[in-house]
Amino acid sequence: MAGERAATLSDVAREAGVSLATASRALNGSDRVVRPELQERVLAAASKLGYTPNANAQAMARGSTETVGLLVKDISDPYFSTIAGGLADEAEKHGLLVMLCNTGGQPEREQKFLAALRRQRSRAIVLAGSDTADVRHTSEVADLLTSYLDGGGRAAAISQPRLPVDTVVIDNHGGAKALAEQLVGLGYRRAAVLTGPEDLLVSAERHAGFAEGWLEATGSKPAYVSDEFSRDGGRRAMTRLLEDGRNDGTEVDCVFAVNDLMAVGALAACRQAGVEVGPELAVAGFDDIATLRDVTPGLTTVRLPLADIGRLALELVLGKPSAELRKRSVHGEVVLRESTPPRS
């Protein structure tokens, strides 16, 4: 069978003894209606020939596709894969295919993907986690998006509203602030924040929110240590924090890692240093990654409805376009667990 030129619509039309147009109408229910008898003949011919419509040809003729693009920094990161899961689910409901673009956080790749998505005439593009303080890159992305939008595309971002598109705004600041307040309420008084790179917005916002809450509640600013926005970054930052504290007597009683991955790294560092998290030192994270809900001690964190965020972003980008930019805010919820027991 191999090599057998795939059956086309005209093949089907010929086989059914009808015109091209009729075959087309019968096969895809346009507004026009086809006589049942013919309809059946066409369907029969199509299945006999093993006909499969050519989506590319349809896209050309119709001027629109059935695909949406999703840009993430790293699909193997549970934060993004959970968002992707929600978005993929929603896409399926709309009969859309999603093009997964793994940028690896590299600006060039991001731009390349954006161009590719534009070439594909993707119906819509959702950008997740592409927030940097890198102004140059941000403006290049903004330009690419703008021309994509001008061409009739739709786009949305999941992040902070720095791009000229609809966005699902995650309240990193508020969530971290609420967490700080709760921790102070539990009796903690000396905090440190484990942050990612300075130019990573999520990290910066969570840091700022926590600092603000902490300052308002205690009158003092939390210390902080920066490292990678990853499990190992968290471990290293915590190790450094522990060492420094011992050397200069600036021990803290509570640590906020700006995401769960870093928090888990911090947990590991504590374990290695013989510090018992909970009784001796409180540790909290952010995101509430599902697979991490079983670490011990249970990690206090700020829960984000990640899957919903993905769904929401797609809804937003598929909804009817409006002149002004839309924003949909999503708030986190503080989840207290054993890693931050009430301080006695």
Next chain:
Amino acid sequence: MAGERAATLSDVAREAGVSLATASRALNGSDRVVRPELQERVLAAASKLGYTPNANAQAMARGSTETVGLLVKDISDPYFSTIAGGLADEAEKHGLLVMLCNTGGQPEREQKFLAALRRQRSRAIVLAGSDTADVRHTSEVADLLTSYLDGGGRAAAISQPRLPVDTVVIDNHGGAKALAEQLVGLGYRRAAVLTGPEDLLVSAERHAGFAEGWLEATGSKPAYVSDEFSRDGGRRAMTRLLEDGRNDGTEVDCVFAVNDLMAVGALAACRQAGVEVGPELAVAGFDDIATLRDVTPGLTTVRLPLADIGRLALELVLGKPSAELRKRSVHGEVVLRESTPPRS
């Protein structure tokens, strides 16, 4: 600007004062060469007009696309997202876009996606984790794949070789067997397996491999409890196992959960039941999910090079086609951690 019909190749050609053919050749380096001067003129015109090639049109004219499809059961599951990450990386190197299809384990969806991918004329399709003992569904998928292949498509699977395509075979049996042997070597004598649904092949294979290893080493077959192939399934199965053991005196000293997620659920169940994993009861998993490497106690497991598996699958499916089906075996490596200390 909006609404402005996107510039086409003919616009560019006209603007540059050359023919359509020349513009095409200049813009995409066909085998033909264009005089540098003209080349430049075309490039200039293209950038002036903000020209973006239409991938759908190219696909039609060329008869081939730049996309590959990836079917996974659940992208938010770290097992799949890690595979997806590796595959996406590799795809990027080849300049390919990946269409992510989240099947949710539903056969109909899987078939729908396969059809969609075929319509899209995807260059290749990689199926991950779609292994059921459901013969009917398997054969329907096989049929769909066959006709896709006949149409010139390429496909590969990650799993067991039950489909008529190249496959990256994961040695679930061998890995589990090796784990069993090591556990016996550590001094364990009474094991139980926490399995997923009977018709899930990965689960069945791991169970069988473990049972075989255990039987050969101890002369007895491990008990087993089935539940969902998930964290909660693991928790429930473990809870039941613990209760039963207390009631009828069949306590075990060692438990093998067929994947890390279930193992983590089992850990939670033990914690709740006041059983100390490690000293009192050994627990092991399978996969070595990255984010789970920090649970306490450290989970003994069988490490699978998940990202490599994704990469490998793409390589396989992109490599030159061969008459006979190719298989690439991937083996797991037992990683001993604190959850299975040597038995004293």
Next chain:
DNA sequence: CTGAAAGCGCTAACAC
């Protein structure tokens, strides 16, 4: 090296 022209497979006016 360049241009003219014939498709690629399908949809959507537009007639009948």
Next chain:
DNA sequence: GTGTTAGCGCTTTCAG
């Protein structure tokens, strides 16, 4: 209702 016939935007013979 159904058929005819232009395209959709690009690549690729086939002639020059």
